Amino acid sequence: MRTISIFLSLAVIGIYCACRSSHKQEELTSGELNDHIAAANQLMVHHEKEEIAAFISRHQFIMDSTGTGLRYDIYFNSQGEKPKPHDAVVVAYKVYFLNGTLVYDHPESSPDTFRLAEAQRPRGLEDALFQMSPGSKARLVLPSHLAYGMIGDQARIPGATPLYYDLCLLKINP
Numbered sequence: 001m002r003t004i005s006i007f008l009s010l011a012v013i014g015i016y017c018a019c020r021s022s023h024k025q026e027e028l029t030s031g032e033l034n035d036h037i038a039a040a041n042q043l044m045v046h047h048e049k050e051e052i053a054a055f056i057s058r059h060q061f062i063m064d065s066t067g068t069g070l071r072y073d074i075y076f077n078s079q080g081e082k083p084k085p086h087d088a089v090v091v092a093y094k095v096y097f098l099n100g101t102l103v104y105d106h107p108e109s110s111p112d113t114f115r116l117a118e119a120q121r122p123r124g125l126e127d128a129l130f131q132m133s134p135g136s137k138a139r140l141v142l143p144s145h146l147a148y149g150m151i152g153d154q155a156r157i158p159g160a161t162p163l164y165y166d167l168c169l170l171k172i173n174p
Contacts, residue, residue: 070141080133084116090111093166093168095164122146122148124143125167137167142163
């Protein structure tokens with residue numbers, strides 16, 4: 001009986017050591033970790049660009065692009081002064097996911113008011129508003145880094161989500 005106990009104990013120890021040596025974990029240097037993160041980020045950006053291009057193509061939009069990746073079409077361009085940093089703007093808009101789901105709606109009867117260049121709204125929305133005059137209407141596609149980034153808005157929009165806006169600049173208050 002004692003021989004069997006010793007044999008079983010040795011067998012368990014042998015199996016344990018064999019399993020441990022075959023499942024060694026690789027430790028990454030900080031440089032290797034940064035390379036892995038950069039590759040994952042590039043893959044995400046590439047996928048998002050494809051998703052945005054497919055959305056624009058599906059809806060047959062003709063859009064301009066900025067160097068930051070904002071896609072926009074000012075489909076009704078009124079004349080007048082454009083807003084400047086720190087101006088308060090009054091806007092009506094609808095925000096959608098690229099699958100068509102309505103996320104937020106601020107109609108003309110209940111517009112949104114905020115100051116530009118004070119990080120109160122997504123950067124892509126502000127970038128487009130700087131190119132518009134009161135009465136102008138635009139379609140925007142914001143890549144996630146110009147929308148709510150990797151965290152989302154902590155309410156309805158998850159992180160890493162590109163957005164579509166249908167927007168009207170109603171008024172500028174200096």
